[in-house]
Amino acid sequence: MFSKACEYGIKATIYIAVKSMRQERVSLKEIAEEVDSPVAFTAKILQSLAKNGIIDSHKGPTGGFQIEETKIDTIKLHDIVHAIDGDKIFSGCGLGLEQCDARQPCPVHDKFVGIRDNLKIMLQNTSLYELATGLEIGLTHLKR
Template identity: 40%
Template sequence: MLSKSCVYGLRASLFLASNRDQDYVSIREMSDKLNISFHFLTKILQQLSAAGLMESYKGPNGGVRLTKSGSQVNLFEIIAAIDGVEVFTECALGLPGCGTEKPCPLHDKWADARDGIRKMLEETDLVELAKKGKKQNLRITADGSFEWE
């Protein structure tokens, strides 16, 4: 449902939200800790910066950080910045014009599910997930090597 870029963007955003002091974090450090290609992660972070969710700083102490508190950034904003909102508006069968007047066979079920998922994403912020991840030692890397700060 979500692109690999989007999944990595969510993981990087969680990483930054777990950085309590909100300092700039090196993209190389983030790349290494999250096991994401540096160049791929850089492109993803550029998208999030263009959307106003992150800001970057160049130089020896440079890196990226969230533009606002992680408690003010919900998952939907990150998904919208990377993958767009089409998954929350388009027909599940890809039919143009699908809606209440000319629905597809899956329209009602998909509309309910998609609206529920969107609501959950809008109501879930980064700090909430970062705290849960730290408290329960949940993983955000494939091999579970990431350790919450």
């Protein structure tokens, strides 16, 4: 469903959010450990999240990643996925046709659109805040 890059990116962002709610900055190394993801690859993903304004990055000693606390509940899962994978998940024909819409649909158009709308709505309605809170209170986990 999601690419590996997205999986790592979502996990990392949630972890950063939890720490940010405690006014703590986290290093790439710590993130990769806590999220069980390859360090260098995770670095790339965090880079693109930073470029997209989802997270803040700081170089040097005491550097690391963090998220503005006020942003944590405005950021949605949708924003994270979009920053990493673009909108290819949300657009395009289910069977790969160039021209496919309600007027000239492919055989699965309607059914496919329905599912994808569900996905999009879910992503747009899920806030980073609720994901981070669930993790912080031990309701959910990020490793293994």
